[in-house]
Amino acid sequence: MKIKQIQEEIIDEFAMFDDWMQRYEYMIDLGKSLPLIESKYKTDDYLVNGCQSKVWVRAELVDNQIVFKADSDAIISKGIIAILIRVFSHHEPNEIIEANTDFVDKIGLKDHLSPNRANGLSSMIKQLKLYALAYQTKINDE
Amino acid sequence: MKKNTHINIDQIRNDFPILKRKVNGESLIYFDNAATSQTPQLVIDSIVDYYSKYNSNIHRGVHFLSQEATDAYENSRVKFQKHFNAHNSYEIIFTSGTTHSINLVANGFKKILKKNDEIIISQLEHHSNIVPWQMLCEETGAKIKVIPINNNGELIIDEFEKLLNSKTKLVFVNHVSNALGIVNPIKHIIKKAHEFNAIVLVDGAQATPHMKIDVIDLDVDFYVTSTHKICGPTGVGILYGKEKWLNKIPPFLGGGEMIDQVTFEKSTYAGLPNKFEAGTPNISGVIASGVGIDYLNSIGLEKIYAYENELLEYATRELLQIKGLKIYGFSAKKTSVISFNVGNIHPYDIGSILDKFGIATRTGQLCAQPIMDYFKIPGTIRVSFSFYNTKEEIDEFIKALHKAILMLS
Known part of the structure; x- marks a missing residue:
């Protein structure tokens, strides 16, 4: 499935809920299925900068596709990174780099995009895209 | 014994236009006064x-x-x-x-x-x-x-x-x-x-x-x-x-x-x-x-202190009834500030949910990392009351906090 299709799938899932509380509960549930980063990588090197809670992310290239794993010490951040990883993991770097991220607005997470949010959703997106860019550069060099 | 504080809370709240705001569809409850106080109309x-x-x-x-x-x-x-x-x-x-x-x-x-x-x-x-x-x-x-x-x-x-x-x-x-x-x-x-x-x-x-x-x-x-x-x-x-x-x-x-x-x-x-x-x-x-x-x-700072102290005592009592809740900082002399955590729930999580209920709190290290290091915690949730806050707002906050804990446990 393409990134765009996964995003639409998530938008549909969130559209089923009437209020923010149900959406948050669903997001928290999604956090429970997050592919977890191995504990040895839960170090400062893998921290996403600019977060009030700790969010660790690591990327690997498997068959030319990026596979992300992550974890967080806060439940809401874990839900957010789980959604992002569901969208971005298992795609080629270029597709990740070029992906539009408007969907976060459509699932009611817009307030997490403000620069004031210490757990910036935008920092997480930036980090995932930076990994993609790094791998794409590596592929181009080879 | 009930203190006679003589604060006309309705009149005072009327002086602060921002208190009439809705946040996330809810009436604003502003408990981040230690960061900045709200501004009265005459200012x-x-x-x-x-x-x-x-x-x-x-x-x-x-x-x-x-x-x-x-x-x-x-x-x-x-x-x-x-x-x-x-x-x-x-x-x-x-x-x-x-x-x-x-x-x-x-x-x-x-x-x-x-x-x-x-x-x-x-x-x-x-x-x-x-x-x-x-x-x-x-x-x-x-x-x-x-x-x-x-x-x-x-x-x-x-x-x-x-x-x-x-x-x-x-x-x-x-x-x-x-x-x-x-x-x-x-x-x-x-x-x-x-x-x-x-x-x-x-x-x-x-x-x-x-x-x-x-x-x-x-x-x-x-x-x-x-x-x-x-x-x-x-x-x-x-x-x-x-x-x-x-x-x-x-x-x-x-x-x-x-x-x-x-x-x-x-x-x-x-x-x-x-x-x-x-x-x-x-x-x-x-x-x-x-x-x-x-x-x-x-209004008078003595009256303000007495009224805020009532809010502090009330909120402290209500908060301590919550299982697993820990308040940081105990002293005979405190201003109307309460820093706390609930069990192992991250302060950021609770702060985010409270925000959805229109309640403004501060979470994190509060620009005081050495204190957090001392208590070995990632941060706290801080509520701070001013003389325009009310016990009713504290009740709403406690209700929202219970809901947040339920969602996050």
């Missing part, structure tokens, strides 16, 4: 009034508007002189905020401090009260000594007294801890420091909203605060300094207003307070700050 009006009627630069123009603006600006200085009971109005310096005031003093001591001199600060300090001294020590070779805290978050005064010696030149403490709300025994600290001829600067940012400060009674050398925490606008700070110390330290910023004579060889500085107020100051902000302090005094 907002005074800013509009300034720009509508007499906006002009102060201290220079011979024209009518400039004189009117200068009078209003200087009148504000006198208001703060009286409020803090300073001997002279020129001992009140207007800055851009507490951080600016602290940096001004720290900068002033660059030439006075020598290698191996000692500066005492406390473990309760806000980052803004740590970094300037570290910078000062890097430049002068002076050393920082830290007053430790006990498990209740109180300063260990015996340890402080042991740190004092003939090398101690400066002591910097906050009057009230921003993270825990504990009131420090500054009068005692000042007295002890003076026995060793050390100079004392007190950060009063968290104290001035709740209590009357008398700089003469305290015998404090420097006292600093920001007016946005006392019903004024953002961008105005107060630096009180004893005349002899203000005369001893050099200007912080060079520019217009702070000079007396300028030639290319040498400039002579203006006297107090202009020496420290280079450039065009925040004129409307200073005038509005004066209106803010008048407003606060019209």
Whole structure:
């Protein structure tokens, strides 16, 4: 499935809920299925900068596709990174780099995009895209 | 026994237009007063009034508007002189905020401090009260000594007294801890420091909203605060300094207003307070700050303290009924600030959910990482009450907190 299709799938899932509380509960549930980063990588090197809670992310290239794993010490951040990883993991770097991220607005997470949010959703997106860019550069060099 | 506080809460709430706002579809409950207090309508009006009627630069123009603006600006200085009971109005310096005031003093001591001199600060300090001294020590070779805290978050005064010696030149403490709300025994600290001829600067940012400060009674050398925490606008700070110390330290910023004579060889500085107020100051902000302090005094800080204390006791009692909830900072004397965590739930998670209910709290390290390190926690949730908050709001907050805990457990 393409990134765009996964995003639409998530938008549909969130559209089923009437209020923010149900959406948050669903997001928290999604956090429970997050592919977890191995504990040895839960170090400062893998921290996403600019977060009030700790969010660790690591990327690997498997068959030319990026596979992300992550974890967080806060439940809401874990839900957010789980959604992002569901969208971005298992795609080629270029597709990740070029992906539009408007969907976060459509699932009611817009307030997490403000620069004031210490757990910036935008920092997480930036980090995932930076990994993609790094791998794409590596592929181009080879 | 019920205290008779005589606060007309309905009337007071009417003075603050922002309290009528809806946030995320809910009525705003503003419990982040330790970060900044809300602004009463008459302070907002005074800013509009300034720009509508007499906006002009102060201290220079011979024209009518400039004189009117200068009078209003200087009148504000006198208001703060009286409020803090300073001997002279020129001992009140207007800055851009507490951080600016602290940096001004720290900068002033660059030439006075020598290698191996000692500066005492406390473990309760806000980052803004740590970094300037570290910078000062890097430049002068002076050393920082830290007053430790006990498990209740109180300063260990015996340890402080042991740190004092003939090398101690400066002591910097906050009057009230921003993270825990504990009131420090500054009068005692000042007295002890003076026995060793050390100079004392007190950060009063968290104290001035709740209590009357008398700089003469305290015998404090420097006292600093920001007016946005006392019903004024953002961008105005107060630096009180004893005349002899203000005369001893050099200007912080060079520019217009702070000079007396300028030639290319040498400039002579203006006297107090202009020496420290280079450039065009925040004129409307200073005038509005004066209106803010008048407003606060019209209610009365004693009444405010008593009412806020009722809110503090009520909220503390309600919070402690929640299973797994831990409050950080216990002391006989506290301002209306409660820092807490619930079990292992991350403060950020609770803060985010409370926000969805329209409740403004502060989460995280609260610019006080050394305290969080001491308690070995990633941060706390902090609620801080002002005199316009109510028990009904606390009830709503407790209800929302229960829902948040349910969602996050």
